[in-house]
Amino acid sequence: MLTRTLTAILGIPLLIFIIQKGGSLLFASLLVLCSVGLLEYCNAVNTDEKINVNPMLEALLGIFLLCLFYFEIQFIVPGLILCFMLIFIHQILSNKVYVLQGIYAFLGLFYVAFLLGHILLFEKLENGTYILWLVFIISFTTDTFAYISGVNFGKHKLCPQISPKKSVEGAVGGVVGSIIATVIYGYFMNKYGYLNFPLFFYFILSLIVSVFSQFGDLTASLIKRTFGVKDYGHIFPGHGGVLDRFDSIIFATPVVYYITYYYILLR
Structure with a gap:
């Protein structure tokens, strides 16, 4: 409990600073946060020996989606569709025959990068x-x-x-x-x-x-x-x-x- 409290005491002022500063600092912070989150997700699902989601591909596609949220909001949905196709193209070219690997890869991208990416839209309000x-x-x-x-x-x-x-x-x-x-x-x-x-x-x-x-x-x-x-x-x-x-x-x-x-x- 003490460790949790100390983390909150240090983390909350940093969170306040980043959100109030906004702009490129918020964008850069979210890039780091989502990249780490996607790596954590990959480490979790890859404990199943049948699944081998590529962490680097996930991180790159996550960064791509966040850039769309930040720079080109009108291309977010087309970008998400493109990511879906690229994930399965990568799986096919890698000769992976387990369809759930592609599904889990897209789930992680949607769950972490797409949903959290909405943080960047608030500055447009x-x-x-x-x-x-x-x-x-x-x-x-x-x-x-x-x-x-x-x-x-x-x-x-x-x-x-x-x-x-x-x-x-x-x-x-x-x-x-x-x-x-x-x-x-x-x-x-x-x-x-x-x-x-x-x-x-x-x-x-x-x-x-x-x-x-x-x-x-x-x-x-x-x-x-x-x-x-x-x-x-x-x-x-x-x-x-x-x-x-x-x-x-x-x-x-x-x-x-x-x-x-x-x-x-x-x-």
Whole structure:
């Protein structure tokens, strides 16, 4: 617990600096983060002797996708389709006859680079940096309050075969805690003119995103459980690897982006 706390004390100021600085620093940071995350993913799935996803190809395609998010947003979907085809072209040329290898390779690319790449789209929104903070506030408060609620009140298992320690009470506590934190954040953002969403919007957003963030956590656990991996890595002491720490962020990011994007567009 002490190690986790120290990592958070050091990591949170760095996160604040990178997000507030934005631009090329955020882009470069995400390139590193996703590259490490893809390598962690490859190490996990490659524990199956039938699967041999090429880490270098995954990293290169991940960088390609992130560049599209940063420079050419209109080519993101065509770029994703191209990546799908390139993965299977590589598999065929390598004479690999196990189709699940290509499927797992594309899954990793979509899961890590494509979903996290949405972080780069927030800067294209008006006051997007303050909207981006909603991703981290909702995800981190959900994790924190779910842990506290689960430890103190957890009696009913949520998904025992995937994550034995998680409880229904913890999940509910995570949602409630995230709603409180998000509404408070929204109140002050509105008060000082950084954002202009009704408080009810923050309530609904945090409710939806908190649920998705918990499914993001469970998805990362599902992959680990499938391949018998305890942690994806050790880059964050006390937290594990990139995919251990950002598992809820991976699902929360596109959900926050599209809800706020279409709300702004339609209101």
